[in-house]
Amino acid sequence: MSRRKRTRTIRSAAQSLTITENAMAETNIKYGLIAEFDTTADTLHAAAMVRDAGYRRWDVFTPFPVHGMDEAMGLPRSKVGWFTFFAGLTGFTLGMLMIWWMNAYDYPIVVGGKPLFSPIFSFPVAYECTILLGAFGSLFGMLFLNRLPKLYNPLFRSVRFARVTHDKFFIVVEATDPRFSDIDTRKLLERAGSKHIEEVRD
Amino acid sequence: MALHDTSVTEKLVVGPKWRKLPLGLLIGGAIIGLIGAFVNTRQFAHSYLLAFMFFLSICLGGMFLVMIHHLFDAAWSVPVRRVAEHIACLLPIMAALFVPIAILAPGYIYEWMRRDPHLDHALHAKHPLFTMGGFYIIAVVLFVIWSWLAWSLRKWSLEQDKTGAAVCTFKMRKYSAGGIYLFALTLTLGAIMWMKALEHQWFSTMYGVYYYAASVWTTLATFYLLVAFLKRTGSLSGVVHTRQMHDIGVLLFAFTVFYAYIAFSQYFLIWNAAIPEETFWYVKREQGSWWQICMLLVFGHFALPFLLLLRIDAKLSLPLMVPLCIWAWLMHFIDMSFNIIPLVSPNDFQLHILDIGCMAFFAGVLSLVFIKYFNSHPPYPIKDPRLGEALGVHHAGARAPIAASE
Structure with missing residues (x-):
């Protein structure tokens, strides 16, 4: 090993030692x-x-x-269930409100002789919204409770x-x-x- | 299993106060029913059909539980499987109890039997099925299939109690694999021929699965009560743990939602299509106090049990579960009544004394047979290869049991 190269090795070793020492001091x-x-x-x-x-x-x-x-x-027991429940409830309510708003209030149109709003035909969509927001509630509730990310x-x-x-x-x-x-x-x-x-x- | 030898003979001990109850129900119900059969035959026929469909639900549900146990190769349900096997073996008894319906069917129950198919298109379209011959042949075929399946499943289970051979498990698995198809077809046929046929003009492709969902729901409530009772009286206390009670509760919860899903879908499709041939069925059931019954089914059959069963710990709380399971019986009775009774009481819901009499008679007969079955065989599959797993000893190298310190 040439002299010059050795000097560099020693210097870099010394440098890394200093870094480690600094790190030790900080942590x-x-x-x-x-x-x-x-x-x-x-x-x-x-x-x-x-x-x-x-x-x-x-x-x-x-x-x-x-x-x-x-x-x-x-x-x-995990508290995630509460997030799921209330998020699901919110989803159901919002789903129903959304359909009422769109079909019966904002732009009322009679379709197939049905009433402008009925919980019957709104149910599948409100149900899907329940599942969607319930899933969000579970996921984000879990992340929140685990302090993630x-x-x-x-x-x-x-x-x-x-x-x-x-x-x-x-x-x-x-x-x-x-x-x-x-x-x-x-x-x-x-x-x-x-x-x-x-x-x-x- | 070294833990369990074949000499297990825990009997079903019924307290002295309750010992005479099944016989009392049988005799009381039979007297009321017999009087009613002569005084008001039409009402009796419908009340009897109501009780029959109610208890048929539980028997078929029991057979379903045995089959899914084998199909999923489940371990947790091994200690409680024998109870379901006995419930399923009540199906041959149901065949005998079908005789009054078979006799009263043309004269007092099914209007289509008195109609000329040439003048009734709805009937003519269903011709090969909806004939006198079709009705009786189907009844015989259904009961033969059910009895054969239930009996075979229990036969191999009892055989395994003696030999402990894995071949019995394979046999039961084969019966279940083929049986589940037969189960689906026969249950649908039964629901259509005996209950939906009350109004033969009606169409609903969901009717079979509707009856199935309600049946399994009621069966799970019954199953929960029976297992909790047998655990308390000692027959199953050694093998039934938190796991079993919890999982039966979870299934009950699942079927609460499934029933609601199916019942709503049936209503929703008919409501949306708004075809008179279909809507008349629901229009009839919105008359008078039947409207309140509709609401009771929405909130009592679904919403209340759903909310009560949501929490995990609810499924283990007997003070909650016992009233809830009894409530489930009441709701299923109301549901069957909603299907059958508008034919005799179109304007208002009624709870006839004959309904109660017939229900008591069926409850008496079936519980007597069940107790006899239970006491003449080991209380659980004592040599099932999966029993150890169900009891939680499958962690190879596990050290001390890890119970939470209270």
């Missing part, structure tokens, strides 16, 4: 502990243990939906976490949880059967 907030698991059964069991230990700010990440996880995590998550800093979309299961206990403690939480996750636990900093 010194502890985000939480992340524990890795290999199977659904282990993860379900560990989730139940974390639930029973009384943690509040924690989550489970899996490559696919796991049956029974809601109970294992002790999650309350979310472009950044401190967990992206963990290299091993990338495998959550492939074949690994993770339980994350956030440092903001009132029960969180470096030692006890780590011990709990170890007892729950995790073979790899690491701290994530943001």
